[in-house]
Amino acid sequence: MTLQKTTVSHTGALPTLPYSLYTDPRILELEKEKIFSKAWNYVGHTSQVSKPGDYFTCEAAGEPIIVVRDQDGTLRAFYNVCPHRATKLEKEAAGHKKILQCSYHGWTFQLNGQLHKAPNFKESDDFCSGAHCLKSVRVETQASLIFVNLDENAAPLAETYADFFEDIGQFGFLGKLKKHEVKQRIIKCNWKAFIDNFLECDHCPIAHPGFVATLDMSKYNIINGPYCNIQGSSVKQSRSDYDDAEVKEGRFYWVWPNVMYTVYPGPGNLSTIQMFPVDHETTLGVYTVFLEGDEPTEKQKELLAFTDQVRKEDVEIVELEQIGFKSRAFSQGICSPTEHGVHHFAQLVREALEL
Numbered sequence: 622m623t624l625q626k627t628t629v630s631h632t633g634a635l636p637t638l639p640y641s642l643y644t645d646p647r648i649l650e651l652e653k654e655k656i657f658s659k660a661w662n663y664v665g666h667t668s669q670v671s672k673p674g675d676y677f678t679c680e681a682a683g684e685p686i687i688v689v690r691d692q693d694g695t696l697r698a699f700y701n702v703c704p705h706r707a708t709k710l711e712k713e714a715a716g717h718k719k720i721l722q723c724s725y726h727g728w729t730f731q732l733n734g735q736l737h738k739a740p741n742f743k744e745s746d747d748f749c750s751g752a753h754c755l756k757s758v759r760v761e762t763q764a765s766l767i768f769v770n771l772d773e774n775a776a777p778l779a780e781t782y783a784d785f786f787e788d789i790g791q792f793g794f795l796g797k798l799k800k801h802e803v804k805q806r807i808i809k810c811n812w813k814a815f816i817d818n819f820l821e822c823d824h825c826p827i828a829h830p831g832f833v834a835t836l837d838m839s840k841y842n843i844i845n846g847p848y849c850n851i852q853g854s855s856v857k858q859s860r861s862d863y864d865d866a867e868v869k870e871g872r873f874y875w876v877w878p879n880v881m882y883t884v885y886p887g888p889g890n891l892s893t894i895q896m897f898p899v900d901h902e903t904t905l906g907v908y909t910v911f912l913e914g915d916e917p918t919e920k921q922k923e924l925l926a927f928t929d930q931v932r933k934e935d936v937e938i939v940e941l942e943q944i945g946f947k948s949r950a951f952s953q954g955i956c957s958p959t960e961h962g963v964h965h966f967a968q969l970v971r972e973a974l975e976l
Contacts, residue, residue, distance in 0.1 A: 634955035638967045640946040643811040646901040648974070653898075656878050656973045657682035661761075661768040661778050663880040663893065664688060666911055668765070668799050669715065670696060674732065677715040680897070681769050686758060687711050687721075688767060691732035698760035698769045699734050704753045721755075730755055765795045784846030785876055794867070794889035798911035802925070806906040808936055810943035812879060812898040813970065815906070818939050819873070819881050819894075820850055820962030828934050831927060835860060835886060836871050845965040848877040852962075856886045863887070875962075877969060887924045889913050894932075902943060908932060 642648050662681035665688060669677050676689035678701055685701035687710065703710050703723040710723050710730075720737060721730040729737040734755035759770040761778040763786045768778050779786060789795070808815065818824070822841055826833050834857075841854040852873040856863045863869055863886050872884040881894040890912055897905040910928070912921050945951075956964040970976075 634957060635964050637817075637954040637956055637963065638813070638970060639953045640951065642970070643814060643943065643946040644901060649898055649901045651974050652970075653683055655975070656970070659770075659772045659775060659973075660878050661770045661775065661781055661876075663766060663768050663876065663895065664698075665767045666765055666798065666800060667696075667762060667767060667796070668911070670767075672717070674717045674719055675715075676711065676718065676721075678711055678713065681758070682771055684771065685709055686769055688760060688769070689721075689732050692719075693733070695733070696760055696762065696767070697733060698758040699755040700758060702756070703728055704736075704755065705739070710755070764789050765798070782846075782849055782876055784844075784851065785849040785874055788851050789872070789874060789882065789884075792868070792872075792884060792889070792891075794913060795891060797913050798889065798891055799913070799915070801910045801912040801917065801921075803910075804908045804929075806908070806932075806936060807899070808896075808904045808906050808939065809902065810904055810939040811902055811946070812896040812904045813966075814939045814942050814946070815896050815904060815935070816875065816879065816881075816966055817963050818935055818942075819875055820966055821960045822852065823957065823959055824938065828938055829931055832871075832931055835863075835927075843959075843962050845962055848969070850875040850962045850965065875966075878973075883928065885924055885928060888918065888920050890921070890924055892928055906932075906936070 664679045664681060664686065665677055669675065670688060670690040673690050673692045673694055676687055678685065678687050680686060686698055687701040688696070688698045691697055701710050703725065705723065705726055705728050708723055708725040710721060712724065721732070722728070727740045731737050734757055735751060736753045739753070759773060759775070761768055763779050822843065826838065836854045837857045838854065842852065844851045853871050855870045866887050867889050868884060868886050871886055874882040876882070879896045883892045883894070884890060890910070893909045895907040897907065899905050910925060917925065
């Protein structure tokens with residue numbers, strides 16, 4: 622699929638978000654409530670829960686979540702909290718179980734969330750009749766990607782991110798991928814600063830020499846969807862080393878509010894980048910790579926080194942930016958016509974926070 626030219630809605634300079642939105646701790650509390658608790662939060666890949674009994678734990682909007690494939694093969698998600706005394710139910714990051722057990726008082730739960738046994742209520746008739754189940758969370762999948770939503774009234778996943786799923790669906794290898802590695806970085810910036818950086822490539826010729834040496838920047842394009850952003854370009858014709866590659870273009874996606882996906886030229890691959898706000902000036906970046914096969918090939922190792930270098934370059938930029946956000950020199954910046962992705966994100970933030 623070839624990215625079509627996008628229509629730029631402005632030809633001059635439009636204001637960025639006020640810099641106070643990147644430095645005020647009160648804004649983050651609003652974002653947790655008005656953005657993260659109402660959005661579809663990406664949490665994993667279907668390969669992580671391929672068999673009944675497989676599970677993994679995660680967070681969504683600051684809430685502990687467990688995603689599990691039950692005995693009937695149905696994918697389910699629950700708050701990872703015991704209804705007895707609020708203890709975090711499952712402590713491990715992932716695993717396989719026939720039953721879930723709380724480590725505090727030994728309550729057990731079936732994989733469909735139903736209470737199995739409550740040892741300290743064994744003398745109470747019908748206590749396990751169903752009134753004390755795990756609390757479920759909406760969970761949906763598309764393109765082998767798993768999302769959860771704390772808002773029971775949210776529009777369906779496929780409808781919300783239709784443009785994203787239509788485009789990423791071109792990569793037939795997505796269902797064959799397995800989680801290869803996870804890296805985490807504490808980044809000294811507001812979470813929105815990293816998103817802003819991802820949504821434009823004006824900085825690429827300066828900050829990412831390896832990136833621009835691979836992709837044809839004259840054909841690089843950026844398209845905004847209602848709640849996503851799609852970017853990409855083909856490999857330069859001079860790069861004959863990619864002639865036999867399974868993927869011959871770079872594709873880069875942002876999905877509201879805080880997750881990004883990259884598909885780089887080379888063997889079939891997918892990387893996810895999640896930005897979790899720690900506080901108003903600190904973000905936990907979680908980088909997960911999905912590849913085909915169990916052991917990386919030489920080509921896959923080259924790809925991993927390439928993507929890691931690009932990530933390091935981005936972190937340096939956004940941390941320098943956060944320093945400037947706190948300066949009294951300027952109260953906000955400007956978006957050029959080619960930074961329409963940044964402007965689109967700013968508009969979504971404004972709407973969500975009712976600013």
